[in-house]
Amino acid sequence: MRVLIFGCNRLTSSLVADLADGTAEITVLGGERDCLESVAVHPGVRVVLTSEPMMQDYLQEGGIDHADVFLAMSSDDHQNILVAQIAKHIFNVPKVVCHLGSPQLQVLYAALGLDVVGYSFGLLQDVRQAIEA
């Protein structure tokens, strides 16, 4: 399974630790160097340091065109919404999960067909379930 994760933070670190079983190919895109270094220690994990203006180039560098799963997990709701929809509608990634902190946005984008997770949804379990569904 090829997993591309957008955003590096505490949530991502827990997710990567959970998903990295040696068989999954995981790529993490993020702007936080320390965080990327800490997730890179897990087996099968590749990291890409990003800065915002070249967002779509980074998605391609991260292998979005052949990812099985795309997780938009940054702490910026708007960026997550943008990249999750790019993954779903432009690159046709089979499974796209989008983390949103704002309850208003959670409701809207769930209605628009994104698999939305957030604190109100019981976070970690939901991501797991969404990937396996």
Add this chain to the structure above:
Amino acid sequence: MYVVIVGCSESGYHLSKALIAGGHEVVVVEKNNERFQLLTEELGSVALLGDGTDERTLKRAGVSRADVVVSLTGFDATNLVVSQMTKHIFKVPRTMALIKDPKNEPIFHEVGIDVVVNSTHLVLASLEEGVPGRPLVHLMNLRVPGMELVSISIPEDANIIGKRLSEIELPPNSFITLVVKRDGAELPTGRSVVEADDELVAVIPTGDEQILHDILTGV
């Protein structure tokens, strides 16, 4: 027309001013207090202080009766969210968004934003126009994915000079849509004859620029 503008940069300010002068009803939503004060001083009570990605702010701005919502914040992602919120929650008939990263244009079209203004393309086109010896200028992307509008000026030594348009073999799905001569523009027919310094405006599949360029400017 009732227009709500979200995010009021320099261009937002001039747009609101022009719209008000044109007799339109305008509300500008601005998050930054300093800019909000400035707007209120300059334009009167059209400005509303608040976050344009918050449903309550949009409600206060009367978005549900807006004819158009224009998202002009400095962030492509935020403009996408404003446009989708106003379109789906408030059923605004026309949503327009500004983008900076040209690669973001397809997703905006894909999710149904009505008008996408690509500021980088606009600036690039103006720059290209000013660079001598650059005969092909990209004008805009069409709503249909994969098609674009370009303009080509015919150099003096091009071998198509003197030929009729019907004699020129264009790449598939390419069309000359306008011929601009020194004395004005004309609609092309098969019998239009190409002259030096003509400007041809064409619709072509994205990626065919080089092929068209070679056909029309080749010596």
